[in-house]
Amino acid sequence: MKGKGFVAYQGxxxxxxxxxxxxxxxxxxxxxxxxxxxxxxxxxxxxxxQNIIMTASSAPSGAHKQPWTFCAVSDLEIKKQIRIAAEKxxxxxxxxxxxxxxxxxxxxxxxxxxxxxxxxAPWLIIVFRKSYDIINGExxxxxxxxxxxxxxxxxxxxxxxxxxxxxxTHTPSPMNFLSKVLDRPSNEKPFxxxxxxYPTDDAQVPILERxxxxxxxxxx
Numbered sequence: 001m002k003g004k005g006f007v008a009y010q011g012x013x014x015x016x017x018x019x020x021x022x023x024x025x026x027x028x029x030x031x032x033x034x035x036x037x038x039x040x041x042x043x044x045x046x047x048x049x050q051n052i053i054m055t056a057s058s059a060p061s062g063a064h065k066q067p068w069t070f071c072a073v074s075d076l077e078i079k080k081q082i083r084i085a086a087e088k089x090x091x092x093x094x095x096x097x098x099x100x101x102x103x104x105x106x107x108x109x110x111x112x113x114x115x116x117x118x119x120x121a122p123w124l125i126i127v128f129r130k131s132y133d134i135i136n137g138e139x140x141x142x143x144x145x146x147x148x149x150x151x152x153x154x155x156x157x158x159x160x161x162x163x164x165x166x167x168x169t170h171t172p173s174p175m176n177f178l179s180k181v182l183d184r185p186s187n188e189k190p191f192x193x194x195x196x197x198y199p200t201d202d203a204q205v206p207i208l209e210r211x212x213x214x215x216x217x218x219x220x
Contacts, residue, residue, distance in 0.1 A: 030158065030161065031210070032161075033158075033161040034166075034205045035167070035168050035169060035205070036166040036167070036168060036199050036203055036205055037111075037117055037168055038117075038199055038200045038202070038203035038204065039117045039120045039121040039195060039198070039200065040120070040198045040200045040201075041120050041121075041122060041197075042197065042198045044122045044123055044165065044196065044197055046072075046074070048165075049072050049123050049125070050072075051159070051163070052125075052156065052159040052160055052163060052165075053070045053125065053156070055155055055159035056068075056070065056152045056155040056156035057152065058155065059148070059152035059154070059155045061144070061148035061151070061152070062142065062144030062147070063142075065143060066148075067129060067130040067142035067145045068127060068128065068148070068152050069127075069128040069130060069184070069188055070126070070127055070128075070156075071125070071128065071182050071184070072123055072125050073123065073124040073125075073126065073182075074122060074124075078181065078182070079118060079119050079121075079124060080119055081181045082118055082177075082178065082181055082193075083115055083119050085177035085181060086115050086118055086193070087113055087114065087115050088177075089174060089175075089177065090112075090113035090114075090115060090172055091113040093113065093172075094112060108206060110206065115170070117168060117195050118170075118193075120197075121168075121195035121196060121197040122196070123195070123196040124193060124194070124195055125156065125193075125194045125196055126178055126182065126192070126193050126194075127152070127156070127190075127192040127193075127194070128179075128188040128189060128190055129145050129148075129149040129188070129189050129190075129191045130145065130188050130189075131145050131189070132187050134185075149192075153169075153191065153194075156194065157169070157194070160194070160196055165196055165197060166197060166198065166199050167195065167196050168194065168195050169192060169194060170192075170193040170194065170195065171192060171193065172193065175190035175191075175193070176190070178190040178193065
């Protein structure tokens, strides 16, 4: 019996058969999710983006601190600034920072330092992690920040796919320019940049194979 501050759990449960059907259906749905780079400029309603972000913010977090901020950018000038800064860092990566092995692993994906999707996609969602909060002028520590924000980012990608949209997990390194362009406070550090929108009619993705059950699961 829990004390004050708790309520009865109201989640839904299913029979074994129904659980299998639902798990199979969801797996098949999520297995169709792909990283896409060919974005259309077709608009996406702000209300859709809000629902996606709030779904991401429902993720579990250390001590329920919810150590994240999601910046949703549709402003054309800000997107342009982000693209210019990101391409500057990516050019340095492809021309010196990356090892030859790394570039060889990326070669089948057809990536390079050019990132036009940063301007074309109707929305950019930038996920920031917060190592601490400032509440009433007092510094409050957050816990398991990296893990918590990683979980929220996973929820984010799932919600984007559920809405019939495409996304790309972009991690230009270093990403400090995002804090400057978006004028974020010092307790927030960029974690992930996710363009969101619709695919072009002729969008293509690399031919890839995901690891099999035997490669990713160890049963005990």
